[in-house]
Amino acid sequence: MNGGEWSCTPHPDSCEAGSGEQVSATGDVFNINNSTGSGEPVEGVTQRGTRIDNETGETEDLGIRCALPGTPEYEEAPPVVITVTREDFARMPIEPLQASAGPAEGWLPVHMTNVLHTDAETQELNTELIDTPVAIRATPVSFHWDLGDGNTITTTNPGEPYPSEQVSATYSHEGWYDITLTTTFSGQFSVAGGEWQDIDGTIEITSDPVPIYSKSLESNLVNTDSPVDENGDPWKPERTPETEGPKDPDARHRTI
Incomplete structure (x- = not known):
């Protein structure tokens, strides 16, 4: 990190945001602050969905979701939403x-x-x-x-x-x-x-x-x-x- 400072907040719909945590660092030291007090992110897979127009090929970002263990989505690749016009x-x-x-x-x-x-x-x-x-x-x-x-x-x-x-x-x-x-x-x-x-x-x-x-x-x-x-x-x-x-x-x- 070369002594630099940075911080980031996970996407609110991601698995990493399940505990409301914010990750920050000063130099090489990491700090985790939890707004909910649980201290642990949700276990799962963060997936991003994309909609593809079958005629034009244009894509639309459908956002983020957290696929939890034990659900079919957990084993899936990031979803592609198919629609028929x-x-x-x-x-x-x-x-x-x-x-x-x-x-x-x-x-x-x-x-x-x-x-x-x-x-x-x-x-x-x-x-x-x-x-x-x-x-x-x-x-x-x-x-x-x-x-x-x-x-x-x-x-x-x-x-x-x-x-x-x-x-x-x-x-x-x-x-x-x-x-x-x-x-x-x-x-x-x-x-x-x-x-x-x-x-x-x-x-x-x-x-x-x-x-x-x-x-x-x-x-x-x-x-x-x-x-x-x-x-x-x-x-x-x-x-x-x-x-x-x-x-x-x-x-x-x-x-x-």
Whole structure:
């Protein structure tokens, strides 16, 4: 020390500060002053935590802790806190839900109830962040149906197959329409088998559209001299610009 004087106080959350001691020295002579009177520091391992942003690589100092003997933390290396952001969640290969609409034949009469439903199962995926296994859980929480004619429905109900009409709609005009389902997912993550933690924010995933033909069943004159295609569907015409359904002038958004 060459006769110099110095003093330091351990970090208040460290093991060395467990007795409130202050270490000082004059020259080569050490002095310990205890503000609590116990005279002994806490036995343990002082650890510093760091949070790492998985996208930018930036680090954040989480401070000091004292890991006591007999606890799992005592044997661990200094902790690295892993978090999963909404952006991480959005990059996961979450499967779009299968949208189901209308009869299996792909057409229905104008003004007939069109039943909408999907199988809203939770998906679980696995990945690694900083060489640590991380499980991601994606749960459907909201469903937005676009009927293709300007009418839309938003609901937290995934619906059920016919004869249920919990989530349903009708068409007012004849023509082809695409029904599109967009699902909102909330997320959770688990690091190395630990407890599930919520991911801040939600993501939206759009399913493949379901084409359906809305058929007017009004009587029409037909040319009896024209050959009948016995293998064709008499109710569904070929999809062309001329057979596309018009927009509903009274279209509206419903929340169910």
